Amino acid sequence: MPPILVIRPEPGASATVAAAARLGLGAFGFPLFEVVPLAWAPVEREDVDAVLLGSANALRHGGEELARYRGLPAYVVGVKTAEAARGAGLEVAGIAKGGLQSAMPCLQPGHRRLLRLAGRERVELSLPPGHTMTTREVYASRPRPVPPELAAVLEKPAVVLLHSGEAAAHFAAECARLSIDRSRIALACIGPRVEQRTGNHWLVVRSARTPEDAALLALAAEMCQDFPLGQDFHSGQDFPSGS
Known part of the structure:
Protein backbone atom coordinates (compact mmCIF):
# COMPACT_ATOMS: atom_id res chain seq x y z
CA MET A 1 0.00 0.00 0.00
CA PHE A 33 2.55 25.75 4.80
CA GLU A 34 3.00 27.84 7.91
CA VAL A 35 -0.02 29.77 9.20
CA VAL A 36 0.87 33.31 10.24
CA PRO A 37 -1.24 36.15 11.71
CA LEU A 38 -2.10 39.26 9.72
CA ALA A 39 -2.66 42.76 11.01
CA TRP A 40 -6.35 43.66 10.75
CA ALA A 41 -8.71 46.48 11.66
CA PRO A 42 -11.56 45.31 13.90
CA VAL A 43 -15.20 46.19 13.25
CA GLU A 44 -17.11 47.85 16.06
CA ARG A 45 -19.04 45.28 18.07
CA GLU A 46 -22.31 47.23 17.80
CA ASP A 47 -22.10 46.90 14.01
CA VAL A 48 -21.97 43.08 14.11
CA ASP A 49 -24.90 40.69 14.61
CA ALA A 50 -22.95 37.45 14.13
CA VAL A 51 -19.48 36.17 13.32
CA LEU A 52 -18.59 33.75 10.52
CA LEU A 53 -15.66 31.37 11.00
CA GLY A 54 -14.51 28.92 8.37
CA SER A 55 -11.46 27.76 10.30
CA ALA A 56 -10.15 27.67 13.85
CA ASN A 57 -7.05 29.41 12.47
CA ALA A 58 -8.96 32.69 12.65
CA LEU A 59 -9.23 32.22 16.41
CA ARG A 60 -5.67 30.96 16.85
CA HIS A 61 -4.21 33.96 15.04
CA GLY A 62 -6.81 36.70 15.40
CA GLY A 63 -5.11 38.24 18.41
CA GLU A 64 -6.40 40.35 21.27
CA GLU A 65 -9.03 42.12 19.16
CA LEU A 66 -11.15 38.96 19.19
CA ALA A 67 -12.08 39.70 22.80
CA ARG A 68 -14.43 42.50 21.74
CA TYR A 69 -16.74 39.94 20.12
CA ARG A 70 -17.17 37.72 23.17
CA GLY A 71 -20.80 36.71 23.63
CA LEU A 72 -21.77 37.22 19.99
CA PRO A 73 -23.31 34.35 18.01
CA ALA A 74 -21.01 32.56 15.58
CA TYR A 75 -21.59 30.31 12.58
CA VAL A 76 -18.67 27.97 12.10
CA VAL A 77 -17.42 25.11 9.94
CA GLY A 78 -16.80 21.87 11.78
CA VAL A 79 -16.73 20.68 15.35
CA LYS A 80 -13.11 21.75 15.97
CA THR A 81 -13.87 25.33 14.97
CA ALA A 82 -16.96 25.24 17.18
CA GLU A 83 -14.84 24.17 20.15
CA ALA A 84 -12.36 26.97 19.46
CA ALA A 85 -15.20 29.50 19.14
CA ARG A 86 -16.65 28.52 22.49
CA GLY A 87 -13.19 28.76 24.00
CA ALA A 88 -12.97 32.32 22.67
CA GLY A 89 -16.25 33.23 24.35
CA LEU A 90 -18.48 33.12 21.28
CA GLU A 91 -21.95 31.55 21.28
CA VAL A 92 -22.10 28.92 18.54
CA ALA A 93 -25.35 29.44 16.63
CA GLY A 94 -24.70 26.92 13.87
CA ILE A 95 -22.14 24.34 12.77
CA ALA A 96 -21.79 23.90 9.01
CA LYS A 97 -20.31 20.92 7.23
CA GLY A 98 -18.11 21.44 4.22
CA GLY A 99 -18.06 25.22 4.00
CA LEU A 100 -19.63 28.43 5.25
CA GLN A 101 -22.00 28.64 2.29
CA SER A 102 -24.00 25.78 3.76
CA ALA A 103 -24.60 27.90 6.87
CA MET A 104 -26.27 30.75 4.96
CA PRO A 105 -29.78 29.20 4.87
CA CYS A 106 -29.53 28.61 8.64
CA LEU A 107 -28.91 32.21 9.71
CA GLN A 108 -31.27 33.11 12.50
CA PRO A 109 -33.58 36.15 12.28
CA GLY A 110 -31.72 39.27 13.32
CA HIS A 111 -28.32 37.96 12.25
CA ARG A 112 -28.07 40.23 9.23
CA ARG A 113 -24.80 42.12 9.73
CA LEU A 114 -22.10 39.49 9.47
CA LEU A 115 -18.40 39.70 10.27
CA ARG A 116 -16.30 37.09 8.51
CA LEU A 117 -12.91 36.41 10.08
CA ALA A 118 -11.00 34.60 7.38
CA GLY A 119 -7.73 33.62 5.79
CA ARG A 120 -6.19 35.35 2.83
CA GLU A 121 -7.40 32.55 0.58
CA ARG A 122 -11.08 31.77 0.93
CA VAL A 123 -14.20 30.83 -1.01
CA GLU A 124 -16.53 33.72 -1.75
CA LEU A 125 -19.98 33.55 -0.15
CA SER A 126 -23.41 34.25 -1.58
CA LEU A 127 -25.50 36.00 1.09
CA PRO A 128 -29.25 35.75 1.60
CA PRO A 129 -31.23 38.86 0.63
CA GLY A 130 -31.07 41.62 3.22
CA HIS A 131 -27.74 40.51 4.69
CA THR A 132 -24.41 42.30 4.61
CA MET A 133 -20.94 40.97 5.35
CA THR A 134 -17.67 42.60 6.33
CA THR A 135 -14.57 40.44 5.83
CA ARG A 136 -11.36 40.75 7.77
CA GLU A 137 -8.31 38.70 6.77
CA VAL A 138 -6.69 37.69 10.05
CA TYR A 139 -4.27 34.95 8.92
CA ALA A 140 -2.46 33.62 5.90
CA SER A 141 -0.82 30.34 4.94
CA ARG A 142 2.82 30.88 3.95
CA PRO A 143 4.10 28.21 1.54
Whole structure:
Protein backbone atom coordinates (compact mmCIF):
# COMPACT_ATOMS: atom_id res chain seq x y z
CA MET A 1 0.00 0.00 0.00
CA PRO A 2 1.41 3.45 -0.88
CA PRO A 3 2.01 6.02 1.85
CA ILE A 4 -0.49 8.83 2.42
CA LEU A 5 1.22 12.22 2.59
CA VAL A 6 -0.33 15.15 4.47
CA ILE A 7 0.94 18.59 3.45
CA ARG A 8 -1.56 20.87 5.22
CA PRO A 9 -0.19 23.23 7.92
CA GLU A 10 -0.03 22.40 11.61
CA PRO A 11 -1.88 21.65 13.80
CA GLY A 12 -4.11 20.22 11.07
CA ALA A 13 -1.37 18.00 9.64
CA SER A 14 -0.84 16.16 12.93
CA ALA A 15 -4.61 15.86 13.45
CA THR A 16 -5.05 14.27 10.03
CA VAL A 17 -2.12 11.89 10.57
CA ALA A 18 -3.58 10.84 13.92
CA ALA A 19 -7.04 10.32 12.39
CA ALA A 20 -5.48 8.20 9.65
CA ALA A 21 -3.65 6.09 12.22
CA ARG A 22 -6.93 5.36 13.98
CA LEU A 23 -8.19 3.99 10.67
CA GLY A 24 -5.11 1.84 10.23
CA LEU A 25 -3.72 4.00 7.43
CA GLY A 26 -0.05 4.84 6.99
CA ALA A 27 -0.09 8.64 6.83
CA PHE A 28 2.89 10.95 7.28
CA GLY A 29 3.01 14.68 7.81
CA PHE A 30 5.09 17.04 5.68
CA PRO A 31 3.50 20.47 6.26
CA LEU A 32 4.19 22.69 3.25
CA PHE A 33 2.55 25.75 4.80
CA GLU A 34 3.00 27.84 7.91
CA VAL A 35 -0.02 29.77 9.20
CA VAL A 36 0.87 33.31 10.24
CA PRO A 37 -1.24 36.15 11.71
CA LEU A 38 -2.10 39.26 9.72
CA ALA A 39 -2.66 42.76 11.01
CA TRP A 40 -6.35 43.66 10.75
CA ALA A 41 -8.71 46.48 11.66
CA PRO A 42 -11.56 45.31 13.90
CA VAL A 43 -15.20 46.19 13.25
CA GLU A 44 -17.11 47.85 16.06
CA ARG A 45 -19.04 45.28 18.07
CA GLU A 46 -22.31 47.23 17.80
CA ASP A 47 -22.10 46.90 14.01
CA VAL A 48 -21.97 43.08 14.11
CA ASP A 49 -24.90 40.69 14.61
CA ALA A 50 -22.95 37.45 14.13
CA VAL A 51 -19.48 36.17 13.32
CA LEU A 52 -18.59 33.75 10.52
CA LEU A 53 -15.66 31.37 11.00
CA GLY A 54 -14.51 28.92 8.37
CA SER A 55 -11.46 27.76 10.30
CA ALA A 56 -10.15 27.67 13.85
CA ASN A 57 -7.05 29.41 12.47
CA ALA A 58 -8.96 32.69 12.65
CA LEU A 59 -9.23 32.22 16.41
CA ARG A 60 -5.67 30.96 16.85
CA HIS A 61 -4.21 33.96 15.04
CA GLY A 62 -6.81 36.70 15.40
CA GLY A 63 -5.11 38.24 18.41
CA GLU A 64 -6.40 40.35 21.27
CA GLU A 65 -9.03 42.12 19.16
CA LEU A 66 -11.15 38.96 19.19
CA ALA A 67 -12.08 39.70 22.80
CA ARG A 68 -14.43 42.50 21.74
CA TYR A 69 -16.74 39.94 20.12
CA ARG A 70 -17.17 37.72 23.17
CA GLY A 71 -20.80 36.71 23.63
CA LEU A 72 -21.77 37.22 19.99
CA PRO A 73 -23.31 34.35 18.01
CA ALA A 74 -21.01 32.56 15.58
CA TYR A 75 -21.59 30.31 12.58
CA VAL A 76 -18.67 27.97 12.10
CA VAL A 77 -17.42 25.11 9.94
CA GLY A 78 -16.80 21.87 11.78
CA VAL A 79 -16.73 20.68 15.35
CA LYS A 80 -13.11 21.75 15.97
CA THR A 81 -13.87 25.33 14.97
CA ALA A 82 -16.96 25.24 17.18
CA GLU A 83 -14.84 24.17 20.15
CA ALA A 84 -12.36 26.97 19.46
CA ALA A 85 -15.20 29.50 19.14
CA ARG A 86 -16.65 28.52 22.49
CA GLY A 87 -13.19 28.76 24.00
CA ALA A 88 -12.97 32.32 22.67
CA GLY A 89 -16.25 33.23 24.35
CA LEU A 90 -18.48 33.12 21.28
CA GLU A 91 -21.95 31.55 21.28
CA VAL A 92 -22.10 28.92 18.54
CA ALA A 93 -25.35 29.44 16.63
CA GLY A 94 -24.70 26.92 13.87
CA ILE A 95 -22.14 24.34 12.77
CA ALA A 96 -21.79 23.90 9.01
CA LYS A 97 -20.31 20.92 7.23
CA GLY A 98 -18.11 21.44 4.22
CA GLY A 99 -18.06 25.22 4.00
CA LEU A 100 -19.63 28.43 5.25
CA GLN A 101 -22.00 28.64 2.29
CA SER A 102 -24.00 25.78 3.76
CA ALA A 103 -24.60 27.90 6.87
CA MET A 104 -26.27 30.75 4.96
CA PRO A 105 -29.78 29.20 4.87
CA CYS A 106 -29.53 28.61 8.64
CA LEU A 107 -28.91 32.21 9.71
CA GLN A 108 -31.27 33.11 12.50
CA PRO A 109 -33.58 36.15 12.28
CA GLY A 110 -31.72 39.27 13.32
CA HIS A 111 -28.32 37.96 12.25
CA ARG A 112 -28.07 40.23 9.23
CA ARG A 113 -24.80 42.12 9.73
CA LEU A 114 -22.10 39.49 9.47
CA LEU A 115 -18.40 39.70 10.27
CA ARG A 116 -16.30 37.09 8.51
CA LEU A 117 -12.91 36.41 10.08
CA ALA A 118 -11.00 34.60 7.38
CA GLY A 119 -7.73 33.62 5.79
CA ARG A 120 -6.19 35.35 2.83
CA GLU A 121 -7.40 32.55 0.58
CA ARG A 122 -11.08 31.77 0.93
CA VAL A 123 -14.20 30.83 -1.01
CA GLU A 124 -16.53 33.72 -1.75
CA LEU A 125 -19.98 33.55 -0.15
CA SER A 126 -23.41 34.25 -1.58
CA LEU A 127 -25.50 36.00 1.09
CA PRO A 128 -29.25 35.75 1.60
CA PRO A 129 -31.23 38.86 0.63
CA GLY A 130 -31.07 41.62 3.22
CA HIS A 131 -27.74 40.51 4.69
CA THR A 132 -24.41 42.30 4.61
CA MET A 133 -20.94 40.97 5.35
CA THR A 134 -17.67 42.60 6.33
CA THR A 135 -14.57 40.44 5.83
CA ARG A 136 -11.36 40.75 7.77
CA GLU A 137 -8.31 38.70 6.77
CA VAL A 138 -6.69 37.69 10.05
CA TYR A 139 -4.27 34.95 8.92
CA ALA A 140 -2.46 33.62 5.90
CA SER A 141 -0.82 30.34 4.94
CA ARG A 142 2.82 30.88 3.95
CA PRO A 143 4.10 28.21 1.54
CA ARG A 144 7.27 26.24 2.22
CA PRO A 145 9.45 24.42 -0.33
CA VAL A 146 9.32 20.65 -0.55
CA PRO A 147 12.05 19.41 1.81
CA PRO A 148 14.60 16.83 0.64
CA GLU A 149 12.94 14.15 2.79
CA LEU A 150 9.62 14.59 1.02
CA ALA A 151 11.27 14.79 -2.40
CA ALA A 152 12.90 11.42 -1.68
CA VAL A 153 9.56 9.90 -0.71
CA LEU A 154 7.98 11.17 -3.93
CA GLU A 155 10.47 9.15 -5.97
CA LYS A 156 8.04 6.27 -5.47
CA PRO A 157 4.22 6.06 -5.65
CA ALA A 158 2.24 7.96 -3.03
CA VAL A 159 -1.19 9.44 -2.29
CA VAL A 160 -1.10 13.15 -1.42
CA LEU A 161 -3.97 14.78 0.47
CA LEU A 162 -4.95 18.26 -0.66
CA HIS A 163 -7.05 20.31 1.76
CA SER A 164 -7.14 23.57 -0.22
CA GLY A 165 -6.75 25.04 -3.66
CA GLU A 166 -3.67 26.87 -2.46
CA ALA A 167 -2.12 23.54 -1.43
CA ALA A 168 -2.96 22.02 -4.82
CA ALA A 169 -1.33 24.86 -6.75
CA HIS A 170 1.74 25.00 -4.51
CA PHE A 171 2.32 21.25 -4.60
CA ALA A 172 2.01 21.20 -8.40
CA ALA A 173 4.49 24.09 -8.68
CA GLU A 174 6.98 22.37 -6.38
CA CYS A 175 6.77 19.13 -8.36
CA ALA A 176 7.50 21.12 -11.52
CA ARG A 177 10.41 22.94 -9.87
CA LEU A 178 11.97 19.68 -8.69
CA SER A 179 11.09 17.70 -11.85
CA ILE A 180 9.12 15.17 -9.80
CA ASP A 181 7.33 12.61 -11.94
CA ARG A 182 3.60 13.28 -11.47
CA SER A 183 2.58 10.04 -13.16
CA ARG A 184 3.22 8.01 -9.99
CA ILE A 185 1.42 10.41 -7.61
CA ALA A 186 -2.29 10.17 -6.79
CA LEU A 187 -4.06 13.26 -5.47
CA ALA A 188 -6.97 13.07 -3.03
CA CYS A 189 -8.78 16.43 -2.94
CA ILE A 190 -11.20 17.64 -0.30
CA GLY A 191 -13.52 19.01 -2.99
CA PRO A 192 -13.95 19.86 -6.69
CA ARG A 193 -12.70 23.45 -6.21
CA VAL A 194 -9.39 22.00 -5.05
CA GLU A 195 -9.28 19.48 -7.87
CA GLN A 196 -9.61 22.30 -10.42
CA ARG A 197 -6.23 23.70 -9.32
CA THR A 198 -4.19 20.50 -9.47
CA GLY A 199 -3.12 20.67 -13.11
CA ASN A 200 -2.44 17.68 -15.34
CA HIS A 201 -0.39 14.48 -15.71
CA TRP A 202 -1.01 12.97 -12.24
CA LEU A 203 -1.63 9.25 -11.87
CA VAL A 204 -5.18 10.00 -10.73
CA VAL A 205 -7.06 12.91 -9.15
CA ARG A 206 -10.25 12.39 -7.17
CA SER A 207 -12.43 14.46 -4.85
CA ALA A 208 -13.99 13.42 -1.55
CA ARG A 209 -17.74 12.88 -1.43
CA THR A 210 -18.09 15.63 1.16
CA PRO A 211 -15.56 18.37 2.03
CA GLU A 212 -14.55 16.91 5.40
CA ASP A 213 -11.35 15.33 6.68
CA ALA A 214 -13.07 12.01 7.42
CA ALA A 215 -14.37 11.77 3.85
CA LEU A 216 -10.95 12.70 2.49
CA LEU A 217 -9.29 9.92 4.47
CA ALA A 218 -11.93 7.45 3.30
CA LEU A 219 -11.17 8.47 -0.27
CA ALA A 220 -7.43 8.06 0.32
CA ALA A 221 -8.00 4.56 1.66
CA GLU A 222 -9.96 3.66 -1.49
CA MET A 223 -7.24 5.09 -3.70
CA CYS A 224 -4.54 3.09 -1.92
CA GLN A 225 -6.47 -0.10 -2.57
CA ASP A 226 -6.90 0.85 -6.24
CA PHE A 227 -3.19 1.34 -6.94
CA PRO A 228 -1.93 -0.83 -9.81
CA LEU A 229 -0.48 -4.16 -8.78
CA GLY A 230 3.28 -4.37 -8.89
CA GLN A 231 3.93 -0.79 -7.78
CA ASP A 232 7.04 -0.43 -5.64
CA PHE A 233 6.01 1.23 -2.39
CA HIS A 234 7.98 2.58 0.53
CA SER A 235 8.20 0.40 3.58
CA GLY A 236 6.65 1.86 6.71
CA GLN A 237 9.62 0.66 8.77
CA ASP A 238 12.00 3.54 8.06
CA PHE A 239 9.71 6.09 6.49
CA PRO A 240 10.91 9.67 7.09
CA SER A 241 8.36 12.16 8.40
CA GLY A 242 8.42 15.91 8.35
CA SER A 243 5.87 16.37 11.13
